[in-house]
Every structure is written in C-alpha cells, then in structure tokens.
Amino acid sequence: MVEGGNLACAPAAHLALARRGITVLPDFVVNVGGAAVTGMLLTGQAPVNTDADRLVDWLYAEVGARVRRNVVAVLDRCGDGMTPAQAAAELVPVAIG
Secondary structure, three states: OEOOOOOOOOHHHHHHHHHOOOOOEOHHHHOOHHHHHHHHHHOOOOOOOOOHHHHHHHHHHHHHHHHHHHHHHHHHHOOOOOOHHHHHHHHHHHHHO
C-alpha cells in the first residue's frame, strides 16, 4: 500500500497492517513529486534552459528514479518487525546528512 497523503497512517496503523502482512510505503518516500520538483527547480538541479516538454520529461524521469531508489533502500532496510515507515525514518539522517 502507498500512503497518498501526509502522515495518512498513524504509527499504530503501520504496525497493525504489518502484522497482517501488508506493506505500507510512507508518504515521505513515495509522495514527494511536488516537493522534489520544486526543490530541483529552486536549487538549479533541473535543466531550465530547455523547452517545457523536455523539462517536464526530465523532471518526471528524475523524480521517478529517485522515488524508486528510495523505495528499494527502505525495503532493503526493513528487518525483523521493522515497518517501512520505521526504516525510512532511520534513512532520513543518512539521506540529508
């Protein structure tokens, strides 16, 4: 399952779903498109000296690649009884540190 809203599931809900074998990918890993695009544009990471169609294609591909990479990192980090939300929270300092 993928959280589509900000903090859509409480930590207790993540644990309850995990006990039932349901993987919930947290919003701050998979629902970052708008924030990622804004960040890339504001920090000059996006190729702004191109036409709009190419810029949109680049942004779509770049955000998609980052989300996929982050999902793999989260799922790889999940261990005994650790939910994806817990794994993702542990990765945040690594990603921004």
